Amino acid sequence: MRTYLECMPCFIRQALEAMRENISDEAKTLEALKKVLLSAAKFDTRKSPPEMGRIIHRIVRRESGCDDPYANIKKHSIAEALKVADRVRDAVKKSKDPFREAIKYSIAGNILDYAIISKRDEYRLWDSLRAVESATLLHDSAVEKLRERLNKAESVLFIADNAGETVFDRILIENLPGTYKIFYAVKGAPVINDATASDAEASGIGGEIMVVANGSDAPGTILKLCSREFKKLFRECDVIIAKGQANFETLNEAGRETFFLLQIKCPVIGKNYGYRVGDWIVTTAQSGKKEKKNSGIK
Amino acid sequence: MRTYLECMPCFIRQALEAMRENISDEAKTLEALKKVLLSAAKFDTRKSPPEMGRIIHRIVRRESGCDDPYANIKKHSIAEALKVADRVRDAVKKSKDPFREAIKYSIAGNILDYAIISKRDEYRLWDSLRAVESATLLHDSAVEKLRERLNKAESVLFIADNAGETVFDRILIENLPGTYKIFYAVKGAPVINDATASDAEASGIGGEIMVVANGSDAPGTILKLCSREFKKLFRECDVIIAKGQANFETLNEAGRETFFLLQIKCPVIGKNYGYRVGDWIVTTAQSGKKEKKNSGIK
Numbered sequence: 001m002r003t004y005l006e007c008m009p010c011f012i013r014q015a016l017e018a019m020r021e022n023i024s025d026e027a028k029t030l031e032a033l034k035k036v037l038l039s040a041a042k043f044d045t046r047k048s049p050p051e052m053g054r055i056i057h058r059i060v061r062r063e064s065g066c067d068d069p070y071a072n073i074k075k076h077s078i079a080e081a082l083k084v085a086d087r088v089r090d091a092v093k094k095s096k097d098p099f100r101e102a103i104k105y106s107i108a109g110n111i112l113d114y115a116i117i118s119k120r121d122e123y124r125l126w127d128s129l130r131a132v133e134s135a136t137l138l139h140d141s142a143v144e145k146l147r148e149r150l151n152k153a154e155s156v157l158f159i160a161d162n163a164g165e166t167v168f169d170r171i172l173i174e175n176l177p178g179t180y181k182i183f184y185a186v187k188g189a190p191v192i193n194d195a196t197a198s199d200a201e202a203s204g205i206g207g208e209i210m211v212v213a214n215g216s217d218a219p220g221t222i223l224k225l226c227s228r229e230f231k232k233l234f235r236e237c238d239v240i241i242a243k244g245q246a247n248f249e250t251l252n253e254a255g256r257e258t259f260f261l262l263q264i265k266c267p268v269i270g271k272n273y274g275y276r277v278g279d280w281i282v283t284t285a286q287s288g289k290k291e292k293k294n295s296g297i298k
Numbered sequence: 299m300r301t302y303l304e305c306m307p308c309f310i311r312q313a314l315e316a317m318r319e320n321i322s323d324e325a326k327t328l329e330a331l332k333k334v335l336l337s338a339a340k341f342d343t344r345k346s347p348p349e350m351g352r353i354i355h356r357i358v359r360r361e362s363g364c365d366d367p368y369a370n371i372k373k374h375s376i377a378e379a380l381k382v383a384d385r386v387r388d389a390v391k392k393s394k395d396p397f398r399e400a401i402k403y404s405i406a407g408n409i410l411d412y413a414i415i416s417k418r419d420e421y422r423l424w425d426s427l428r429a430v431e432s433a434t435l436l437h438d439s440a441v442e443k444l445r446e447r448l449n450k451a452e453s454v455l456f457i458a459d460n461a462g463e464t465v466f467d468r469i470l471i472e473n474l475p476g477t478y479k480i481f482y483a484v485k486g487a488p489v490i491n492d493a494t495a496s497d498a499e500a501s502g503i504g505g506e507i508m509v510v511a512n513g514s515d516a517p518g519t520i521l522k523l524c525s526r527e528f529k530k531l532f533r534e535c536d537v538i539i540a541k542g543q544a545n546f547e548t549l550n551e552a553g554r555e556t557f558f559l560l561q562i563k564c565p566v567i568g569k570n571y572g573y574r575v576g577d578w579i580v581t582t583a584q585s586g587k588k589e590k591k592n593s594g595i596k
Binding site for chain 1: 303304306307308310311314324327328331332333335336338339340343
């Protein structure tokens with residue numbers, strides 16, 4: 001997906017919010033924000049929003065002198081998610097179809113997205129978890145297709161999104177049908193509140209599940225920026241599950257079947273793929289709608 | 299009031315929305331947006347948000363080749379306001395205190411602010427008018443002070459804000475106590491959806507009321523950019539009434555008693571003066587709270 005002009009004010013806001021978390025000096029924040037504005041003025045909008053995010057969050061990290069500006073937010077999200085993990089695990093176990101129920105909780109966790117809003121807000125997670133009962137999954141048939149693929153698989157690549165959401169991914173992994181080797185892919189370096197290896201570990205992921213860093217500090221999965229090891233997994237694993245918007249934006253035209261599990265949280269993505277903000281989606285690249293060409297958002 | 303860093307993403311959004319209304323070519327819009335980003339990167343944040351707005355909307359006008367990018371929005375707002383004018387006039391006439399009631403309707407009209415949101419939305423006006431019944435005026439005692447001043451006045455300067463709102467200002471002017479010469483000040487040239495002389499005329503203002511252009515194309519009232527004639531009126535008129543946020547931002551420390559009538563629509567202004575978004579306010583420069591120093595918005 002290309003970057004839309006409507007992404008620009010959003011990136012400026014996002015950068016400022018990240019700076020506010022880590023730079024207390026106003027003059028220094030202004031200088032850093034000016035660098036972001038200059039960088040945005042030079043951005044090639046044919047590239048995807050995660051590519052722009054990568055550039056902008058590199059500026060934030062450099063200017064704040066902080067390698068992981070969202071470290072506290074990530075810790076907080078994981079702690080909040082762990083508090084409710086046992087209850088979610090129970091609810092999944094007691095449901096008629098634990099696999100399907102665990103998918104919904106994993107999508108519920110996708111609300112922990114600080115690209116959209118930087119404020120800490122437990123209510124957003126609770127509301128999202130409560131919505132599991134009533135939420136309709138768009139392209140629901142993809143759940144059965146995924147079940148079928150998993151039952152035949154020997155290897156599964158699970159591409160993570162945000163820290164905290166990882167706790168619910170762990171519960172989903174416990175409820176996946178079939179027997180295979182699982183690789184859980186995280187970011188190679190911190191960007192926004194995306195999960196890194198230490199966030200995955202803090203969320204209880206490890207042991208039989210192999211945590212793999214993708215070698216990149218971009219949001220989403222920009223294959224050309226990922227490590228050779230990750231690209232090999234992406235080519236060779238039998239089933240790929242990818243969480244969240246940025247993975248959808250960067251992989252939905254990557255040319256192989258990928259099961260995307262996400263909430264639509266951004267009107268630009270919604271508009272361009274015919275979804276609405278708030279939609280819960282399970283889809284494959286093939287069933288996912290194509291980006292509309294030349295569709296300015298008004 | 300100085301420009302806060304939180305104003306930056308808002309100005310970028312505002313500029314983009316204005317371009318979307320007037321530039322259909324995507325590449326041209328991108329080029330124009332890049333000019334806005336570069337300009338924002340150079341802005342002196344010690345200056346007020348209306349000064350930044352002036353620079354940015356000059357770029358929008360130049361790049362769109364359109365002298366009045368909000369012309370259609372303004373016509374629409376005035377037409378919508380005129381549709382309900384008779385009903386508002388009746389409600390004011392039947393109320394216990396028509397002067398006070400007309401102040402509330404004039405503040406209700408202040409919702410027609412396309413600096414905050416560019417989408418046309420009749421419901422916002424209707425909701426705001428309906429809120430007159432329940433709305434509490436902060437610093438309510440200023441209404442009695444204004445009544446007192448008007449009863450002794452020989453000249454009144456009424457500083458307008460948005461087109462459409464002007465229709466309700468007209469009704470307020472009909473219900474002001476006392477007898478005096480009234481000057482109704484509008485912008486010297488179009489900026490955002492602020493009222494110009496032709497908008498005032500289309501709203502039924504004229505005749506006994508002298509419409510005066512302030513000589514500037516900045517939002518609010520930046521005195522140093524206004525005409526000598528306007529500055530003379532500002533110095534010499536017995537009573538000054540100023541509508542809306544931008545006039546509050548630019549005149550609340552101008553050193554003379556001014557009655558501000560406005561809705562708080564922006565969290566930055568709210569936070570810096572101790573108000574909340576949605577507050578309806580009648581205040582004088584003296585009773586208005588001072589801008590907090592060094593108060594970064596988090």
